[in-house]
Amino acid sequence: MDAELFPRSRTEIAPGAVHVPDWLDGARQRELLAACREWARPPAGLRTVRTPGGGTMTARQVCLGQHWYPYAYARTVVDGDGAPVKPFPDWLGELGRRAVTDALGPAPATGAAYDIALINFYDADARMGMHRDSDEKSGAPVVSLSLGDTCVFRFGNTETRARPYTDVELRSGDLFVFGGPSRLAYHGVPRVHPGTAPPELGLTGRLNITLRVSGL
Structure with a gap:
């Protein structure tokens, strides 16, 4: 109720x-969802x-620009069908x-252009453990865009996966950016709230699009 009363x-x-x-x-969310489906x-x-x-x-993934696999990047899907990774659009x-x-x-x-996207799909049971985005050579901020179901996004510290951390509710259309002293902070998704996506979006589950600068 508070979220309805107070922006x-x-x-x-x-x-x-x-x-x-x-x-x-809403329109941009639908455009981005259509692109993700392709x-x-x-x-x-x-x-x-x-x-x-x-x-x-448990979250499934597709990559653009460079293919991420634990814990490196490649030009082809080395841990999948071996195909060249899809291009990252301007x-x-x-x-x-x-x-x-x-x-x-x-x-x-003002730094180098963003050239990598990791797109994760979460169904109702998917989670993401605490981890750091540390396989890039660039320290440019990470951009995270949410579509679909609401999730609990746990944002921690740069030293350990344990506390202190802050739980943030990310809803469809939300933006989260982390850079500077927080660029290598541990973060994860301990919970997704199924059935909370905007009905007009037409998505069951959650999509998270993270944009990065490879520095490669």
Whole structure:
């Protein structure tokens, strides 16, 4: 009820880590969802990520620009069908640059262009353990866009997967950017709230699009 009465506001969760609610309007969410559905098609489509220890991630993933696998990047889907990774579109890079400017100001957005996207699909049972985005050579901010079901996004510290951390509710259309002193903070998704996506979006589950600068 409080969320209906009082608009959610931009919040700095930690130095360099900012949550901007409702950053994507409904039309842009639908456009981005349509693009994600195309990117998810094979070849080099949505896949289950296998970890070196033999386990699997519960969130499924597709990559653009460079293919991420634990714990490196490649030009082909080396842990899947072997196809060349799909290209990273210029318009998505511009969206990332605008996201950084809106969240952190113009200075952090003046570096190299965004050239990698990792797109994770969460069904009702999917989770993401605490981890750091540390396989890039660039320290440019990470841009995270949410579509579909609401999730609990746990944003921690740079030293350990344990406390202190802050749980943030990310809804469809929300933006989260982390850079500077928070660029290598541990973060994860302990919970997804099924059935909370906007009905007009037409998505069952949650999509998270993270944009990065490879520095490669």
